[in-house]
Each structure stands twice: as C-alpha cells, then as structure tokens.
Amino acid sequence: MTDPGAWTIPMTSLSRLVIPSIAAAAALAAMPARADEGMWTYDNFPAATVQQQLNAQITPQWLDRVRLATLRLSNCTASFISGEGLILTNHHCAASCLAQISTAERDRLRDGFLADTRAAEVRCPTQYADVLMKMEDITAKVNAATAGLGDREANEARKKTLTQLEQACERAAGQRDPRRCESVTLYQGGQYFLYQYKRYDDVRIAFAPEAAIAAFGGDPDNFQFPRWCLDMAILRAYENGKPAVTPDHLKINWAGAVANEAVFVSGHPGSTDRLLTVAQLEAQRAELPLWLQRASELRGRYIQFGKTGAEAARIVADPLSSLENGIKVRRKQLDALLEPALLEQKRAAEADLRRRAAFPAEQDPWAAIEKAAQRETELSVPYGFIEGGAGFNSVLFRYARILVRAAAERGKPSEERLREYVDTALPALQRQLTAAVPVYPEREKLTFSFGAERMREFLGPDHALVRTLLAEFSPDSLAAGLIDGSKLADPAVRQQLWDGGQAAVDASEDPMIRIAKLVDEPARALRRQMEDEVEAVVDAAQEKIARARFAAFGTRIYPDATFTLRLNYGSVQGWNEAGTDVPPFTRLARLFERATDSEPFRLPESWSSKRALLDPETYFNLITNSDIVGGNSGSPLINAQGEIVGLMFDGNIHSISGSYWFDAAKNRAVAVHPAIMHTALTRIYDARELGRELGL
C-alpha cells in the first residue's frame, strides 16, 4: 500500500459532519496581515509591499501571465509548462486518475506511468483543468437583492441572485468560447465576485513516477520535513482531441530557487478558518474528535481489508491515502484549537473588533453566530449521516442520490433548485455521474456497512430511519443486498436514468435508487433546517462583521481561502525546531541512506538500481515560508522572473495550524526541487519526448 496523500483538500469518502460552506464561514481578522502572510486575490495583490520587502517587481503583466498559466484541478492546483498543453502537478493530485485507469493486472498508481508518445497519453476519466479568465465584483448586485430581508429570506434571495448571475454570464459567453461562471464569496460575504473560467475537460496523464518515490515515507513522513518525495506528475490538456495550444505557460528553471530568494505561489488554497468567531472555533473543537473517530475506524477497516490480498490492497490504496492525510490534518487542527494561545489571540481580536463596531446588543452578530453554532452542533450528527450521506457511505449511493435529486430538481426553474443542481452546474455533474470509473463491490460493501453501523450507533437503533433500514438486516446484509442488487456501477445504466428523468427514476427498481428515494425526504428536511436555522443566520451575521472589518481595515486584509485563485509571496527559509535549525534544502544522498527494505521507506528498483550513477548532492525538496494550505498542492513556486523554481506538495507539521492562523516562525511549505525532477526525467525514467518538449 502506498500513501501518496498530502495536500489535496481532504475530500475523503467520509463527509465531515459540518456543511463545508458553514465550516469555511468566518468573521474577518481584527489585524491586517503580517509580512509573508496572506492568500491574496489577484485583484488585490500588495505589489508595493512586495517591492519594499522583497525588492521584487510584480507588474500587472506578470500577474496576468501567471494567472493564465495557473490551473485549478478538481482538488488541487497545476500549471501549464509548455505551449502544447503540458501540465505540471503533484503525483498525489493525479493519484485518483492513476487508480481509475488501473486494473488488477496493471497498477499504475503503484508502478507509475510514462507515455512514450502523445498517442499513449491516457485520459483521466473525471479530471478537468480550469483557467481563471476574468473576475467581476457583484457585491452591489447581491446586496441589493437581500436588502431589508430577514435572515431566511435573504439567504434564499442571495442564492437565487447568484444562480441568475452565473447563468447570465454563461449565456453571454456563448457556445463558441464557453465559460464556466462561478460566484465566489470573499471576506465571508464582505465581497461577492463572479469568476469566469475556461475549462479543459479532456486531461490526460503523460507521466507519473512510482508511488513509492512520489510519496517516499508515506503517511509517517506526510507533513514532515526534511523530506524526499518526487511528488510530481505531468498531464496534458486536450481540446477537440488535440493538445491544447497554451501560449501562457511557465518555464521551469531547472536550477531552482536559492536560500532567501523571493518566491511566489499561485494556486487555490482550499479552505481556511482564520477568521471564525470564537464560538465557531469552539464548536469545531468539539466536532473534530467525532470526525477523527469515524475516520480512524474506517482507516482500520481499510488497512485490515487490504491485508486480505494484493487486489484488496490495491483497491483501498487511494482512498486510504486520502483518509490518512485527512486524519493527520484534522488531528493537528484539533491540537491547534486546544492550544490556549490560539484561542486567547482570537478572543482578543474579537473583543477589539466588537469594541470598534459597537453593535447594539440585540443586533450583535457574534451573539447570533454563537446561537447558530449551538444549533449546528445539535443538527450536525443527523445531518452528516442522512443529508451528508455518511450513513450510506458508497459510490453507488452517491450516484443514486444525484439521480434521484437531479430528476426532482430539473423539474423546477433553475433558480429554485438546490444550488448544486442549477443549470450551470449540470454539465459537470452529468460528467461526474456518467464517467467510466471502476466501482469495487467489496470496497463499496465495506464503506456502506461501516456507515450504516455508525449511523445506528450515533442516531440510535430506535431512530425511525435506522429502524426502517436495519429492522430486518444487519449493516453487512443490507450493504450486500444493495450493492449486489444495484446496476448503477454500469455507466450506461446511470446515463439512461439521467436521460429518463423523473419517470425513469420512479420506474426504477434498482435497490440503491429506492434507498436514495426513501432517504430523500428526511434528508431534505434536515438540510432545510440547517440552511434556515444555521446557514442563513451565520451568513447574515458574517456580512455585518465583514462590513465592520472593512470599515476598520479596508482591504489591507486578505479573505479566507475558498478554493479560488490566490497569490502569495515569501522566501526560501528554514526554521528553528526546538533549538535546532532545519535547513531549507534536502539532497539526494540522504534518500538512499534513509531507505529501508519495507514500505513506505522502500525505494523502487528504478531508483535503487541507479544509485551509483546519480549525483548525491542533487537538491531534492525545499521549503519556503509561503502561506499555503490544502488545495495548493501542485502549485508552481515562482521566482520574481516568473519561472517555476519548485513544485509545492506539502507543508511541515506546523503548517496545519495555518487553518486558523499563520505562525511565521514555524509554518513552512514544502516543494519538489526542479533539479530532482530533471534527474528523474532524464536519468531515471528516460522520458525523452517530454524532455524534448521541456527543453531538457
């Protein structure tokens, strides 16, 4: 088993017991950002500060070129590195693709992949790549739509307005040069933007090393430094069946960055909670242990299942890595929230802004959020199991849920649908639904049975829905009946049900469809409650806090991460760990010294056999004080000249507290050095075609 998991946004099969939109919700910081801290939007990049602090000149042209060369993948970042659509990202960002195109006979996740020619490049079934083309401020339009309304009505009106604006934007772009238009909430409702993306939905894999070198050290080394991971993969974007023409791309500087050099990271940090209110942080502190318990049990089930055979190990490798990454992240997040200094700082900042804002007691937004957070805690367990789907944890249930919901929602006007089923969302949803990806019945049974068993534990055996499902069956027998009886693993069956709409869904006797229908009403009821009693209240209160914050600090502050494009600045820097200086670079020699005979420290033959031929002084990984988090995986590390001098793939252990604050002394980002990528492509894998294209 390999553990390539690192800094993707943890999108594990286990949904977290809070709505992401609420978990990410946050009040704005009391204090402007310190040096090197900040995930800046491209329209508000502090170029003057950078000039002053780092003596680097970032021009509007530099910003445009880097923006157009930066790509958003489904849960990572990437960049164009050639004029013919070649894309650089992390191995762990391509891990799902590699797992999807693997079979029992050919394990491309474990063994790696190299297309000798372009014709040999293999399409990733669900991967896409988005380029941010344009940003439009729509704050005034959204505020106009919600002015004077109560919280619930404002929440509805806000969503409807965002849907309408997205639709109008996509219509305006037309079919010839289509755009994907997404609204973005920044500063927790202080600003609303419409982002226009060009989407490449034919993305193919060209190169990936073996998981054993990409994620050398596996889960034990994850979020550690010093480090030796070749966490790289090369993809290519296609348009109309041909390599995409991509004049806006970044050149790799194979010499890489030097110590103290000014560097920039362009990418998509997934989510930070730096500006949550104290009440929200305390609620998270109480919820994280529950998530960790469920995730840890699933980890144990995966690991034990994986020991039953090679094929079993293969089919759990990818979800297990994601899960272990998520566990490490949340474990350290919990540690951060248990650190007294953090909550003290948050309390002080909150008290300061409350004093400045001086809301009358009955309009105090912090009090409103505190009450809503209590309500969220009450709702979160049933919500997570029933609406979040954790009680029916399986790929097939997720297909069934989409089919059942889409059939119902498509019968309504777009603006009145659940947001994930509006017209502009349907193409991507349909593609995800009908993509030909393998479904493993044994893994499905494992996750479904686990989910049902824990739902019974947490909701109790006498809960109406639990009793309906489990009066006759054990979790195992329920899972077996549903998964063996369902035909939804066949993409053609899913396509038919999608095309057939409500009538087809109503007529379906597929047991998983029937379960999804059975669950739908209680699930929607919980969602209604969560949206009306929590989300609406929190969103309204956060808008108020955001306005107070702008009044105090303007936009000298940066918004929390929202998996949208950001740019930050920093430099190549080590740190001091308990009295010992950790230098910012690692070199090849120590990789070989650290290797052992067993996973995850066993080197692949391709490396161990070539030890004598390689320069032991070759740079391997490096660290910077860049302010990045999950979602930045695969981001290019860029020098002042706009060249790639590293490939971000992780942070050190202190970086995980970056969810809540930026610890400038210890928070470090970890990158693959270009020198080891060069060595790998030329000396280890002999990737001649790619080498030619990259000028090697």
Next chain:
Amino acid sequence: MTDPGAWTIPMTSLSRLVIPSIAAAAALAAMPARADEGMWTYDNFPAATVQQQLNAQITPQWLDRVRLATLRLSNCTASFISGEGLILTNHHCAASCLAQISTAERDRLRDGFLADTRAAEVRCPTQYADVLMKMEDITAKVNAATAGLGDREANEARKKTLTQLEQACERAAGQRDPRRCESVTLYQGGQYFLYQYKRYDDVRIAFAPEAAIAAFGGDPDNFQFPRWCLDMAILRAYENGKPAVTPDHLKINWAGAVANEAVFVSGHPGSTDRLLTVAQLEAQRAELPLWLQRASELRGRYIQFGKTGAEAARIVADPLSSLENGIKVRRKQLDALLEPALLEQKRAAEADLRRRAAFPAEQDPWAAIEKAAQRETELSVPYGFIEGGAGFNSVLFRYARILVRAAAERGKPSEERLREYVDTALPALQRQLTAAVPVYPEREKLTFSFGAERMREFLGPDHALVRTLLAEFSPDSLAAGLIDGSKLADPAVRQQLWDGGQAAVDASEDPMIRIAKLVDEPARALRRQMEDEVEAVVDAAQEKIARARFAAFGTRIYPDATFTLRLNYGSVQGWNEAGTDVPPFTRLARLFERATDSEPFRLPESWSSKRALLDPETYFNLITNSDIVGGNSGSPLINAQGEIVGLMFDGNIHSISGSYWFDAAKNRAVAVHPAIMHTALTRIYDARELGRELGL
C-alpha cells in the same frame, strides 16, 4: 459478534496514554456531597443522613454483613448468594472467562453455559474473588516517612513505606489464614489505608446465558435505557477443591425493588476524576481524542478481521466488546469535558478552595500540578507506546515484559523494586503469567502490527527505537516474525522462564523476550521521568490540597473512586429526558417487540421459542439514582433489609459524566431485575440444581 461490554473498568488491550495513578489523581471537592451522591467508604458511611433522608436504618451489623458478602473480581464486583460459595455477577464480567474456556468448536461466550452438577462447573483460568476483611488507617505512618523530604524523595519514601507495611501485614496474617494486604490512597493522599482481603483464587463458572440475551442490543444499546439485558452470570468460589463455605451471603428477593424504594449499592467503583484540578481536566480533554482515535482504528481492524470467518469473529468478540465499551465511555467523557458548565463549576470550586487555603504563591499546589500536567502531556505519547506497551500491543509482549522485568526486579530487595514486583504482588503476578489461556496468533499479529505502525506514526520513523525495530521490517513482518517465532504462548515455557530467573531470561533466544529486553532501558527511563517529574510533584501537591479540603469540610466529603469497596444510597427513580419521563422499569413484552432478525437485536432460540409461555409483564431491567461507575458492574442492589433487589450492570448515557461530577437529575444506574433472573433460571434454562440452592 456480540457486544456484552458494559461497565467493567475499561481494561482494553489498548493502554490509555496516561498513567492510571495519575489520571485518577485529583484534588478534593470544594463542596460537601449532595443528596444521593457519594461513593462512601464503609468506615465513613453517613448512616444518620440516610436515616433522615430515606428513613432506612443502616446498622454496623448490616454494614459488616454486606461488606463480607461483597466480592471484588479482577475488574468487576460480585456478591455471595448462597452459603456454598455461589456468586452473582454480570455476564460481561464473566465474558473473559467464557472466552478463555471456549474453543473453535464450543463458543461458550456466544452460546452460554450451564453446569448441570457441581462437578461440571469449570474453573476460570485467571479469575479471583476478594473479600474485604479489615481496614486500617496508616496515614500517620506514611506522613512520618515523607515528612520534610523533597517531592522526588518523598515519592520514593512513600512507595517504600507502603511496600513495607503491606509485607508486614501479610507476614502477620501468616499462612493458615492468609491475607492479601493492599495499601489504598484515599482523598488523593489525604488518607492512606491498609486493606486486608481474603482471596478466593479458584473461581468456577456455573451459569451464563447466551451473549445475545445478556447483551441484547449490543454496543448500540450499551449505556442506554430503556433496556432489556439479562446481564447475569453465576460463579462459585472454591477452597481446597470444595465449594467455599460462605455464611455471609445475601438473599435474593425475587420480587425486586419497587419505585422510590430506598436502595444501596455495595461495590468497587473503579475510578472517578471528580476532584481533579482544572489543569488536569484540560489535559485530559486534550488527551482523550488521541486515545479515541487509536481505539477507533483498532475497532475497525477487529471488525474487518472478524468478517473473514466465524473463528476470526469468535476470537475478537471479547476484546472488541471491551474496546467498544471503552470508546463509548471516553467519547462521553470527552463530551462532558467539552461542556462549558462543567469546567465553570470546577473553576469556581477551585477558586473557592484556593481562597480558603491561601497558600503563598511559591507553594501553591494548583500551580505545581498545572506545570506537572504540561510535562505529562509532553511525556505521555512516548510513555504510552514504550513503557505503556501500546507500541508492542500483544499478550505475548506482556508476558515477555513481565518475565524480563521480574527477573531483574526479583534480584533486588522488595522495597526497592518497581511496585508491581514487590513480594506481596508476586503470587498474583505469577498466576496471571502462567495461567493456561488461549493465545491467538492471528489476533496477536493484528494488535502488534497496529501498535508498531502507530508507534512509528506518533514517534516518527527517525525515532531511535522505531528505527531499530522497523528499519528492516514492516509492522506486519515484524509482528509475524516475533509471534510465529515466540514460544511464550506455552504456559510451561513461561513457567520455566519465571523459575529460571535472570539466567534463564538472559539465555533465552525467544524473539519476544529479546524485544522486551531491548525496550526495557528506554521504557524504564521514561518511567523514571514520569515518576520524578509528574507523579512525585502531583502526589505532593495533592496531599496539600487534601489537607486544605479536610480543614474546610472534614470527612463530610467522599474520596474519588479507587476500585476499592464503597457503599452508596439512593432510590429507584426514572428521569426526565428532554421533556419526556422515562419510567424506571422495563418489562418482557417489549423485548420481543424490539427484537429483529439480525445481531445485536436477534434473540437466541431459547427465548424466541418460549415467547408464548412467558408472562409479558415480567420486570426486566430497572434504574436507580445510585452513584456508581465502571467497576460497579456486578454489584448487588440491596434494600434496607439487606436483600438483593437487583444486579447492577450499566448506567444511562448521562452516567458517564459521573467521572467528573454527579448530575442528580439525569445520572441513572441500570440493573437486572430479580424477576427476569427468576424466569430465566426456571423457565428458559431449567437450571434445577442452581434453583434448588437459591430456593426457587
């Protein structure tokens, strides 16, 4: 798989990452106990209060008789119910015995057990039963030994003195009527006692029902009420191969208790932390999630392993139940510590006592404990894995550890040994070591591999000991080599190594012995640090706080639970759950209505086939407001006349917060009603011999 786990002290194979003695350490309460609250020692039972509140007269004779009829098992309570050594306890207290005497062909844990005659009663390999004969206050002697010493020296002197007093006590009792003498620390060092026990170490199983009715509802129903569990088992104490003569026994009143009746529980509450300082509670709040993660992963591994076959399911059934019980307890303990009202009350009580005591700042015991708690947090992870043995999680390692340590310790004078190897501890230790119990290699590999993998994760792959163990091996291959290579599963081999002492251990090439030797030095170093830097400081500070508390409140307060004999008073009471009254009794009819076709709600054939023959109105379980916790499992529920009117086996979900405080409105204890025991013995199992002895 069955889940009979309930209220045993959670002694799972996963050791908690704090030293029990420190976890249980606590400052004394600021306030005298409220009505119905309290785990009173027999020498300080508030009979006058009981007379006044409950109109029940508890005489010294009553106290003596009940005390002499109450038994301490290895992790539970029990009572004598006949003059010929018959013992009543819970099924889940006999579960380990039932598992130990089961084989792949005869699963006595699942299928139950009934000895038709006394000759058919089967000895439990490791069970014993202790009766508390005498209590002696040795506070003055201990205080004299430590007077004027620094914390570390006092800690050493205290242990040495306790060892000497225990030894002198056992010597004085002599061989003819031997006593087991154990020192007891009450009120966190406010009092020291010497307790003298008569030990029965030949305990045999006479009757146990099927696990499916003993633990009907399994883990989902554990700590719930209403409830339908026949959680009973009948054992018998033997002396010199014959049933013990036990004139001090309790009569079962088959009609049971009625609503509001005054009732008493005599038993051995294992551990409470009601009087910890705020700093200690906060440290626990930070440590519990780590325990829960590790336990949850092990739960997942056990469950998945159990699905590989019937025998696999059987061999993990007993440890899985204990583990699931432990998870539920700690999950609710964490919830309690995250409840703001609890810490607020603790802060207020602490502030009050600090004011009364008025220690000078440099002698403030609360500050000393806070600093020690921080140090404990730093040490607890390596301590837990290396000295606690969590990194080598297996029965065979525990045998090896005992053999290696005992060999070294037995070479020293008794008072200078580690406390668990002093002369008075050796007989029980030797018996535990050499008992003929099954060792399951596949289960051993599972737990060992899990422990080694997590040790690598938490200590890091570059930790010296981790690197020594895992440079050449994976956790799985290390586990396989050690467990397949070790001969320690054979009791005769263990006996030889015990008898052979240091020379035999030094000569042994058993790989598990060699690992235990390898680990011993770093393990002892951690223990030294924990004892000197944490335990010594905390114990000294707690003695100070205890004296301040006595000065304020005398002994109108009760000591925290220490798995020593206590008596409490209360009454048969329901409670109000979120606006709904929960009545205090359940009846048989609902058991059948609630049964389903699948575990853990499937009834055994013995019950389902006799439904028509039974009175549906028969009382099944009942609840009282008795203040009990884990360790009280198997305790007799006694009326004012000294008759058994119930058999304690669990608490409701609110009872778990009883670790930290007593919530009189909601905390309820759950018992088996005598009426259903009567029905079971006479109508279901036809236990004629036992029935005759019990006067049925």
